[in-house]
Amino acid sequence: MKKPKTLLLIAIALCAAASFFTGGINPYYYDILITIGINIILAVSLNLVTGYTGQFSLGHAGFMAVGAYSSAWMTLTFGFVLGTSLPATGGVYLIALFGGGLAAAAAGLLVGVPSLRLRGDYLAIVTLGFSEIIKGVIQNAEPLGAQRGLGGMVQHTNFFWTYAVVALAIYGILTLVHSTYGSGFLAVRDDEIAAEAMGINTTKYKVLAFVIGAFLAGVAGGLYAHFKQFIHPEGFNFLKSVDIVVMVILGGMGSTAGVCLAAVILTILPEFLRTVSDYTWLPGPVRDLAENRMILYSLLLIILMLTRPQGLFGKMAFIRGKKS
Amino acid sequence: MIEFLQQLINGLSQGAIYALIALGYTMVFGVLRFINFAHGDIYMLGAFAGFYTAPKLLSLTGGGPSYGGAALVLVAAMALCAAAGVIIERLCYRPLRAQPRLTVLIAAIGVSLFLENGGQFFFGADPQAFPEIIADSAIELPASWGEFASLTLTIGQLIVIGSTIVLLAALRTIVKYTRTGMAMRALSLNPLAASLMGVNTDAVISFTFAIGSALAGAAGILTSIQQPSIDPLMGINAGLKAFVAAVLGGIGNIPGAALGGVIIGVLEALVVGYINPTYRDPLVFAVLILVLLFKPSGLLGKAEREKV
Amino acid sequence: MIFPALFFGAWISEVNAGPIRVGEFASLTGASASFGQSSHKGTKLAVEEINAAGGVLGRPIELITEDDQSQAGQPATIVRKLISQDKVIAILGEVASSKSLEAAPICQQNKIPMISPASTNPKVTEVGDCIFRVCFIDPFQGTVMSKFARENGWKKIAVLTDVKQDYSVGLAEFFIKDFLANGGQIVREQKYSTGDKDFKPQLTSIKASQPDAVFVPGYYAEVSLIAKQAKLLGLKVPLLGGDGWVGDSLLKVAGKSLDGSFFSSHFSSDDASLMVRNFVEKFKAKYGEVPDDMAALGYDSAMILADAIRTAGTTDSGPLRQAIASTASHAGVTGKITLDPQRNASKSAVILTIGDGGFHFVKKVEP
Numbered sequence: 001m002k003k004p005k006t007l008l009l010i011a012i013a014l015c016a017a018a019s020f021f022t023g024g025i026n027p028y029y030y031d032i033l034i035t036i037g038i039n040i041i042l043a044v045s046l047n048l049v050t051g052y053t054g055q056f057s058l059g060h061a062g063f064m065a066v067g068a069y070s071s072a073w074m075t076l077t078f079g080f081v082l083g084t085s086l087p088a089t090g091g092v093y094l095i096a097l098f099g100g101g102l103a104a105a106a107a108g109l110l111v112g113v114p115s116l117r118l119r120g121d122y123l124a125i126v127t128l129g130f131s132e133i134i135k136g137v138i139q140n141a142e143p144l145g146a147q148r149g150l151g152g153m154v155q156h157t158n159f160f161w162t163y164a165v166v167a168l169a170i171y172g173i174l175t176l177v178h179s180t181y182g183s184g185f186l187a188v189r190d191d192e193i194a195a196e197a198m199g200i201n202t203t204k205y206k207v208l209a210f211v212i213g214a215f216l217a218g219v220a221g222g223l224y225a226h227f228k229q230f231i232h233p234e235g236f237n238f239l240k241s242v243d244i245v246v247m248v249i250l251g252g253m254g255s256t257a258g259v260c261l262a263a264v265i266l267t268i269l270p271e272f273l274r275t276v277s278d279y280t281w282l283p284g285p286v287r288d289l290a291e292n293r294m295i296l297y298s299l300l301l302i303i304l305m306l307t308r309p310q311g312l313f314g315k316m317a318f319i320r321g322k323k324s
Numbered sequence: 325m326i327e328f329l330q331q332l333i334n335g336l337s338q339g340a341i342y343a344l345i346a347l348g349y350t351m352v353f354g355v356l357r358f359i360n361f362a363h364g365d366i367y368m369l370g371a372f373a374g375f376y377t378a379p380k381l382l383s384l385t386g387g388g389p390s391y392g393g394a395a396l397v398l399v400a401a402m403a404l405c406a407a408a409g410v411i412i413e414r415l416c417y418r419p420l421r422a423q424p425r426l427t428v429l430i431a432a433i434g435v436s437l438f439l440e441n442g443g444q445f446f447f448g449a450d451p452q453a454f455p456e457i458i459a460d461s462a463i464e465l466p467a468s469w470g471e472f473a474s475l476t477l478t479i480g481q482l483i484v485i486g487s488t489i490v491l492l493a494a495l496r497t498i499v500k501y502t503r504t505g506m507a508m509r510a511l512s513l514n515p516l517a518a519s520l521m522g523v524n525t526d527a528v529i530s531f532t533f534a535i536g537s538a539l540a541g542a543a544g545i546l547t548s549i550q551q552p553s554i555d556p557l558m559g560i561n562a563g564l565k566a567f568v569a570a571v572l573g574g575i576g577n578i579p580g581a582a583l584g585g586v587i588i589g590v591l592e593a594l595v596v597g598y599i600n601p602t603y604r605d606p607l608v609f610a611v612l613i614l615v616l617l618f619k620p621s622g623l624l625g626k627a628e629r630e631k632v
Numbered sequence: 633m634i635f636p637a638l639f640f641g642a643w644i645s646e647v648n649a650g651p652i653r654v655g656e657f658a659s660l661t662g663a664s665a666s667f668g669q670s671s672h673k674g675t676k677l678a679v680e681e682i683n684a685a686g687g688v689l690g691r692p693i694e695l696i697t698e699d700d701q702s703q704a705g706q707p708a709t710i711v712r713k714l715i716s717q718d719k720v721i722a723i724l725g726e727v728a729s730s731k732s733l734e735a736a737p738i739c740q741q742n743k744i745p746m747i748s749p750a751s752t753n754p755k756v757t758e759v760g761d762c763i764f765r766v767c768f769i770d771p772f773q774g775t776v777m778s779k780f781a782r783e784n785g786w787k788k789i790a791v792l793t794d795v796k797q798d799y800s801v802g803l804a805e806f807f808i809k810d811f812l813a814n815g816g817q818i819v820r821e822q823k824y825s826t827g828d829k830d831f832k833p834q835l836t837s838i839k840a841s842q843p844d845a846v847f848v849p850g851y852y853a854e855v856s857l858i859a860k861q862a863k864l865l866g867l868k869v870p871l872l873g874g875d876g877w878v879g880d881s882l883l884k885v886a887g888k889s890l891d892g893s894f895f896s897s898h899f900s901s902d903d904a905s906l907m908v909r910n911f912v913e914k915f916k917a918k919y920g921e922v923p924d925d926m927a928a929l930g931y932d933s934a935m936i937l938a939d940a941i942r943t944a945g946t947t948d949s950g951p952l953r954q955a956i957a958s959t960a961s962h963a964g965v966t967g968k969i970t971l972d973p974q975r976n977a978s979k980s981a982v983i984l985t986i987g988d989g990g991f992h993f994v995k996k997v998e999p
Contacts, residue, residue: 326840327836327837327840330865334832334836337832444661444662445661448669449669450666450669450879450880451666451853453856453884453885456887461864462864478864480864547829550830551829551857551860551861552857552860553853553885555853557663557827558827561828592833593833594833596824597833597836597837598837601795601822601824601825601828601834
């Protein structure tokens with residue numbers, strides 16, 4: 001990390017170069033590839049909130065929903081104001097991505113404020129409540145398609161934009177937490193009361209973590225909306241939030257590399273399980289169970305917590321909680 | 325006016341169910357300081373326990389719906405759920421007791437997802453018709469009540485509210501007047517001191533899970549008397565609402581959980597009846613957030629200072 | 633020269649003799665699993681029957697089913713997999729309109745025909761000329777029941793809608809439109825969400841509005857409880873509904889409380905026609921339960937596809953699409969199905985009434 005800026009530029013240049021070769025990829029693999037990128041952004045951004053700052057959130061999908069819906073609404077409404085050429089609509093798309101991120105950041109600010117008074121399980125439940133409220137508002141909003149879902153977005157999201165955002169997100173978060181200023185995040189996580197006693201403005205750090213995390217989740221939502229071209233409130237439910245949390249925990253809280261790896265594994269694994277039914281040498285009940293991927297997923301979650309609560313790649317327990 | 329009173333009655337009978345489930349959340353939180361996310365699914369297990377045992381138990385008492393048979397079904401479901409609760413605690417939560425609370429919370433989410441999806445796998449995803457264990461019907465109110473005679477009160481509602489009161493009283497007796505109850509209270513005040521004083525922590529925690537799960541099981545049966553259609557995902561919504569009820573009343577506080585349940589039930593009925601049902605869930609969560617922001621200890625809870 | 637030719641010929645015929653791959657995506661697990669499993673059962677039964685009768689074009693059909701776990705975001709990935717990985721020639725699915733709407737643009741881009749068994753939202757087939765459905769759309773069914781209510785002289789109707797199902801919202805919308813346009817009166821509109829168990833608050837409000845009948849265009853899981861609680865609250869008017877009412881647990885849960893109510897549907901399982909009787913019997917033998925509408929529609933979707941492959945004589949997407957589009961008077965278990973130029977099924981509906989623990993035929997309504 002000597003010259004992080006150069007690294008970032010190299011990474012983005014690599015994305016651009018790689019995107020020339022994605023045309024021939026099997027669309028199914030391409031779909032998985034983009035989903036991996038989006039999940040990395042989600043996991044890395046939640047890692048800032050939970051892994052680095054120690055604020056437990058069960059509502060990350062809510063921020064993603066805000067970003068997805070507001071950016072989709074923007075491109076659907078203003079998509080062609082600059083003209084119909086690709087640079088014009090693409091420009092609107094980029095503005096919409098950013099705008100979606102900002103809208104999500106505003107929601108993050110709203111959620112960050114309760115975090116001043118709450119911690120641990122309580123905060124988790126409040127964030128869960130917030131994301132349910134966001135879902136409820138969308139379900140009642142006729143201009144956003146309400147319960148039918150919202151479609152008709154142009155597929156602007158491609159390999160380059162997805163992974164450029166991935167590179168920016170990783171770069172941004174790493175430079176932030178490794179800066180002198182950013183060590184405040186870790187201080188809040190490790191011992192909030194001691195940090196406060198040392199004169200660190202814990203309030204500011206907690207809210208900041210929520211705002212930045214929400215912004216990135218919102219951008220990820222925008223990328224998602226303009227890749228799948230159809231979004232539905234149920235796509236941003238509690239299960240989606242749990243998915244993201246599991247990525248962060250599996251990766252090891254506060255380990256950006258681990259979290260990225262976990263996002264890759266957890267995106268590919270369920271797709272891999274689809275092929276289990278092809279292995280006819282497996283006994284029938286085993287295949288039946290593997291078909292039901294949600295049962296495996298929940299078992300995995302329990303076993304992971306029992307055997308390696310610090311995550312597959314993490315070194316420390318993710319939050320040194322109060323000894324109660 | 326009649327409509328308003330009717331909504332109050334509707335809300336009260338639903339709130340009683342929430343109260344029973346909320347008690348389990350509150351008791352576990354009291355001794356372990358963690359949110360048992362899978363508690364709502366125990367309620368679902370209770371309903372299915374009744375579904376599978378009722379035909380056999382009813383045939384013991386003559387076959388048809390009867391109060392004796394219903395009581396047997398209730399006891400059977402409570403026993404099975406108590407066992408399930410104890411097993412889950414033993415296998416999934418006890419090994420994690422020294423870990424940070426959030427590790428346990430994730431494990432609990434895992435258990436919850438497992439029960440829901442396992443339920444779909446083993447019981448089937450289709451809703452099942454719960455056998456009629458008590459013939460539910462409306463009670464004729466005396467005509468001398470004037471316009472109030474048009475109110476509807478069903479036997480099912482009376483049974484739900486009555487059973488809830490009885491179970492609450494029983495719980496209060498256990499917690500207040502038995503040695504185990506005293507141990508539970510000691511544990512929730514100071515676990516270390518309690519164990520130093522010779523309280524068998526493991527046994528008391530198991531007992532707490534048994535009681536809390538048995539109450540959820542009872543709620544599962546009582547709901548099914550009124551709403552005889554059960555499915556493996558029925559615990560999600562009820563569990564969340566009951567949790568909100570527990571927090572609203574002051575988590576860790578037993579009368580608080582009962583009060584919270586009733587308030588949430590009535591609030592829901594009023595929102596659905598007078599505003600718009602689509603705002604019911606968001607509004608319940610908004611109440612939760614407001615309570616946590618302005619009175620985090622809940623309506624009846626005592627404020628607790630964070631210690632260094 | 634002969635040897636290579638023989639060899640080549642054998643190779644060609646082997647490719648042709650391989651199974652025809654058809655993709656299916658359904659919610660086999662998760663919140664809408666009860667619908668997904670039903671339609672999947674019907675589809676599977678149809679494919680097994682087709683294969684038992686020798687397949688189509690002399691080749692068996694291989695049904696490749698993927699579970700979307702009732703999760704939004706999954707259908708797009710799955711359909712891409714089915715098309716690019718499994719090389720399916722057509723796709724069957726989904727019950728929920730929101731899932732079909734997610735998958736449809738991808739099928740359209742790849743020119744792979746998609747037949748939805750039960751997505752009733754008009755928008756689904758508007759995606760493009762490769763998207764078909766075998767069920768009615770909301771406007772038709774909503775209007776059928778409104779007409780029926782008017783014929784019965786009911787002037788004041790209350791409506792109870794499931795806001796989580798666009799099917800229910802759609803039916804209610806078109807019912808209300810037609811009913812108001814013809815001088816009727818909607819005295820109360822109430823809503824609920826899929827998965828609710830307590831409807832007494834809504835029913836209390838509806839009872840206070842004193843309707844002649846209540847239109848409840850929801851699914852059987854909730855309708856059965858609504859009926860039961862309506863009777864308990866002393867709401868004695870008939871309930872009206874749509875095809876979503878048909879389900880194994882409807883009468884088991886509702887008991888006698890639905891007696892005297894009416895609903896529109898695709899087929900009546902006490903239909904005397906040999907075809908329906910056969911279907912119901914085979915379904916019972918295989919799964920031990922009475923087929924609901926989702927199962928019947930899943931069955932028809934697979935049968936229509938098989939017929940189209942026979943008509944087209946090939947599995948190439950162009951001719952196949954054409955053949956599906958020209959489906960006319962297909963004798964399905966859900967009635968005679970003709971696909972109109974908008975690729976929607978135009979078929980008759982039946983109105984059934986409930987009594988003596990069963991459904992009884994009232995009348996047939998032509999489109």
